[in-house]
Amino acid sequence: MLKIKRSDLGTLFAKIAENNELYLPVKAAGKTNFAAWDQDADVDLDTLKTVKSPKDAFFPQSEGLYSCDREEGKIKITAEKLQDAPFVVFGIRACDVRGIAVLDKVFLSQPVDTYYAARREHGIIVSYACGAPETSCFCKVFGIDAAQPEGDVVTWMVGEDLYWDAKTEKGQKLTAQVAELLTEADAALVAAEQEKIRSIIEKLPNSHLSLEGWGAEAAKTRFDSPIWEQLYKPCLACGTCTFVCPTCQCYDIKDYDTGNGVKRYRCWDSCMYSDFTMMAHGNNRTSQMQRFRQRFLHKLAYYPANNDGMFSCVGCGRCVDKCPSHLNIVKVIKAFGKEGK
Amino acid sequence: MSEAMHECKHNPGFCRDTLIPQVALITDIRTETPDVKTFRVERPEGGKLFEHLPGQCAMVCVPGVGEAMFSITSSPTNKEYQEFSIKRCGVLTEHLHSMNAGDEILVRGPYGNNFPVETELKGKNLLFIAGGIALAPLRSVINYCLDNRENYGEIDILYGSRSADDLVQRKEIEEVWMNTPGVNVHLTIDRPQEGWDGHVGFVPSYLKELAFDTNRTAILCGPPIMIKFCLQGLKEMGFAMEQVYTTLELRMKCGVGKCGRCNIGTKYVCKDGPVFRFDQVDELPNEY
Numbered sequence: 066m067l068k069i070k071r072s073d074l075g076t077l078f079a080k081i082a083e084n085n086e087l088y089l090p091v092k093a094a095g096k097t098n099f100a101a102w103d104q105d106a107d108v109d110l111d112t113l114k115t116v117k118s119p120k121d122a123f124f125p126q127s128e129g130l131y132s133c134d135r136e137e138g139k140i141k142i143t144a145e146k147l148q149d150a151p152f153v154v155f156g157i158r159a160c161d162v163r164g165i166a167v168l169d170k171v172f173l174s175q176p177v178d179t180y181y182a183a184r185r186e187h188g189i190i191v192s193y194a195c196g197a198p199e200t201s202c203f204c205k206v207f208g209i210d211a212a213q214p215e216g217d218v219v220t221w222m223v224g225e226d227l228y229w230d231a232k233t234e235k236g237q238k239l240t241a242q243v244a245e246l247l248t249e250a251d252a253a254l255v256a257a258e259q260e261k262i263r264s265i266i267e268k269l270p271n272s273h274l275s276l277e278g279w280g281a282e283a284a285k286t287r288f289d290s291p292i293w294e295q296l297y298k299p300c301l302a303c304g305t306c307t308f309v310c311p312t313c314q315c316y317d318i319k320d321y322d323t324g325n326g327v328k329r330y331r332c333w334d335s336c337m338y339s340d341f342t343m344m345a346h347g348n349n350r351t352s353q354m355q356r357f358r359q360r361f362l363h364k365l366a367y368y369p370a371n372n373d374g375m376f377s378c379v380g381c382g383r384c385v386d387k388c389p390s391h392l393n394i395v396k397v398i399k400a401f402g403k404e405g406k
Numbered sequence: 407m408s409e410a411m412h413e414c415k416h417n418p419g420f421c422r423d424t425l426i427p428q429v430a431l432i433t434d435i436r437t438e439t440p441d442v443k444t445f446r447v448e449r450p451e452g453g454k455l456f457e458h459l460p461g462q463c464a465m466v467c468v469p470g471v472g473e474a475m476f477s478i479t480s481s482p483t484n485k486e487y488q489e490f491s492i493k494r495c496g497v498l499t500e501h502l503h504s505m506n507a508g509d510e511i512l513v514r515g516p517y518g519n520n521f522p523v524e525t526e527l528k529g530k531n532l533l534f535i536a537g538g539i540a541l542a543p544l545r546s547v548i549n550y551c552l553d554n555r556e557n558y559g560e561i562d563i564l565y566g567s568r569s570a571d572d573l574v575q576r577k578e579i580e581e582v583w584m585n586t587p588g589v590n591v592h593l594t595i596d597r598p599q600e601g602w603d604g605h606v607g608f609v610p611s612y613l614k615e616l617a618f619d620t621n622r623t624a625i626l627c628g629p630p631i632m633i634k635f636c637l638q639g640l641k642e643m644g645f646a647m648e649q650v651y652t653t654l655e656l657r658m659k660c661g662v663g664k665c666g667r668c669n670i671g672t673k674y675v676c677k678d679g680p681v682f683r684f685d686q687v688d689e690l691p692n693e694y
Contacts, residue, residue: 131426133469133512139450140429140469140510144422176662179423284671288691315666318425318659320470327469331425334665342657342667345496349656349670349694359693363669370672 067229067240068250074110074227078102078155080243085189086152088122090115099154110156110222113199114383118161118311122154123184124168127332130180130318134326147183153239155191159214160204160381162192164311166215167368167377171314189235192216195262201382203271203395209379211266212259223258226250271380271395275402281370284362292400297357299390304335306384306393307360312377315341336360361397424662427467427512428455433487435507438574439567442539443503444479444491447513455513458482460523460547461653461681464515465661466490468505472498475658475676478516479542481549488513491542491574517661518680521547521625521651523554530623531559535636537609537628538567541574543653543680544627552586559588562618566594566609566632570602592616610635618643624650637684647684654679654687654694670694 069077081087082102091100092109099119100106117126129145157165165185172181192214195202204211213219217236221228228250231240240247266272278286307313317334320327334341336359342350350356368377384393434446449455458464458478467473474496480489494503505511521527532551536544551558563583567573573593584591594605594612605612609632624645626636633652640650656668656675663677671691673679682690 130423138510140512142426142429142512144426171664174663176424178425178662178664180425281672284691288671314664316659317665318473320472322470329469331665336666344655344657345499355693359669362671363666367669367672 066250066252066255067247068226069229069247071222071225071227073246074108077227077243077246078108079104080246081153081155081239084151084242085239086150087155088119088152089155099156102155110193113195113197113202114158114381114386116383116387117309118164118381118383119154119157120161120164120168120311122152123165123188124172124181124314127330128180129328129330132323132326132328145180147179148187149183151187151189152184153189153191156193156220157190157214157216158193158195158381159209159211160202160379161311162190162215163204163207163209163379164381165190167312167375167379168314170372170375189218189239190216191218191220191236191239194219194221194259196222196258198262198266198269199382200270201385202266202269202380203274203382204380205266205269205272206274206276207376207378207380210263212262221255221258223254228252228255230255271382274395274398276365276376276398278401279365279369279376279398280374281366283366284370287366287401288358288362290401293354293358296392296397296400297354299392300337300353300357301390302337302339302353302356303389304337305387305389307335307337308333309383309387311379311381311383312364336363361394364394365398424514424517425660427465427514430455430511430513432505432507432509432511435505438491438576439572441494442491442572442574443494444489444575445502445505446480446487446489447511448487450510454486455488456516458488458516459520460550461519461521461543462516462546463518463661463676463680464488464490464513465517465658466492466498466502467512467514468498468501469512471501472496473512473659474498475517475655475661477543477546477653477680479545481546481553483550483553491539491545493539515661517676519678521681523547523550527551527623528557529559531621532561533618533622533624534561534563534565535609535613535624535626535628536563536565537632538572539574540627540629540632541565544625545575545578547625548583552583552589555586555588560622561586561589562592562616562622563589564592564594564609564613564616566596566612568596570595570599570604608632608635610639613639614642620644620646620649622649626650626652647688650684651681652684652687653681656694 087102092107097109097112098115131144172178195211217233219230231237315334316331318331364378430447431450436444476490479491658668658676659665663674668675
């Protein structure tokens with residue numbers, strides 16, 4: 066276990082940035098989101114949840130795939146360059162680290178998405194334990210320990226020190242780059258901090274939600290439930306839940322006319338939108354109830370069925386905080402629990 | 407050779423990523439019906455774009471216009487080119503119909519599973535049932551079976567369309583399929599028409615009239631209403647759901663089960679389909 070004084074973090078970030086692109090929570094216009102670090106960045110390690118999850122670092126909201134140019138009437142394709150330089154994402158919370166593991170199962174399964182794979186290969190995750198979990202958090206339900214996140218390096222803020230523990234080869238390599246700034250530390254203080262975090266989580270209102278009946282079996286048992294019809298009504302189909310979600314992976318592929326060619330890019334999309342499945346000859350999800358059901362069954366039944374029982378919700382609570390209709394996955398889980406179906 | 411043309415270490419057969427297409431030259435366009443054209447594509451330098459299996463699909467793209475999934479209608483036994491039979495019904499297909507031989511488009515694939523021509527269908531009597539443009543996906547299987555005639559038993563092809571003018575691949579049907587030993591072609595059109603002395607009536611009712619025995623595997627493709635009534639007819643004739651195959655079609659963007667569009671419950675039509683047996687279809691939630 067190593068540590069660095071909180072007041073020296075600016076020096077640490079500058080040191081990391083010497084060899085790596087660095088992304089971390091930055092406050093801008095009153096909102097905290099992951100952004101590229103520079104000397105003037107207002108780094109914010111106190112806000113528990115960034116508005117958007119840090120999934121952009123590996124699966125950007127918008128990214129080029131290839132460009133098409135016409136040369137003497139012939140089409141020429143140039144593939145977008147893959148990530149080939151190391152980068153560090155500092156300050157990812159335990160839930161969001163699990164979110165990346167959820168995306169891995171999608172993008173790294175056959176056939177491999179090479180854009181994502183290159184970012185995973187070159188990205189280093191420095192996770193950050195949650196000192197003060199909030200009432201909208203329910204990561205414990207999915208077996209996530211906010212006091213002991215996964216990651217290449219795990220960090221904790223205890224008092225005025227940031228504790229630093231390298232867990233992987235990548236993490237050790239990064240540690241070596243900044244070793245001159247870190248000092249040996251006593252792990253006992255971290256253990257005490259972890260106890261504190263876990264006791265807070267134990268008392269959170271949604272920490273003990275029951276997932277009984279969810280998982281692969283729910284794909285069959287809960288598809289035709291009348292509960293969906295009662296639940297979905299306040300949904301405005303705004304898609305906010307999908308854009309702040311660390312595990313939503315749906316994307317669209319579109320063209321951008323550059324004036325002398327076409328740039329093909331992909332961008333996040335949302336299964337909540339009415340044109341998401343629309344074809345020239347019809348649409349298989351015409352009602353918002355169907356789209357609402359799709360989103361939650363995907364998180365709680367379809368994804369687990371295809372991925373050895375792993376849920377694609379991590380309990381970050383962003384949808385709980387951000388839904389303008391106060392509709393969210395906690396309500397869905399509870400609604401079915403109450404009915405005992 | 408550009409970076410895009412190197413074969414990908416992760417994804418054999420594709421150049422770097424499955425989302426990056428190949429340039430394809432349209433070498434021939436045949437007008438099949440008033441709203442269906444068949445496009446023949448090859449590499450600009452000649453030769454097939456890729457190898458595929460009967461029933462597989464590919465993404466066809468006109469840069470700046472759109473991209474969509476189409477079944478590959480040519481048989482893998484064709485060693486020179488691939489063909490797509492495309493009905494004019496949206497922005498992209500409208501544009502494709504305005505193109506000419508010599509124009510270039512983009513194609514990526516192949517995607518999806520295939521009809522089990524080398525396993526479950528091998529040695530069987532086959533009954534193909536198609537309506538309208540849905541002959542396109544079946545044509546790749548039919549021609550595969552015709553080119554490997556010794557591997558299959560009796561072949562019946564029941565194909566219907568709105569009118570005689572809407573029958574796709576009519577020349578090949580009449581010149582090749584009808585003249586292949588052991589192949590029986592049953593054509594029908596919805597309403598009587600001058601110059602047509604063949605059967606008149608919808609596909610499901612003609613299917614009942616033909617009264618096939620159940621010693622065959624059926625492959626059924628067409629508009630949902632036709633599928634529904636043909637399936638009912640097959641059940642009445644005593645066919646088990648395990649004996650009937652179909653293909654499903656939903657909106658697709660990536661083709662590899664990642665963009666989240668084409669799932670029906672836990673199955674992605676682009677990756678786990680498009681070919682399904684009806685006992686597998688029955689397992690899916692009712693959302694297709």
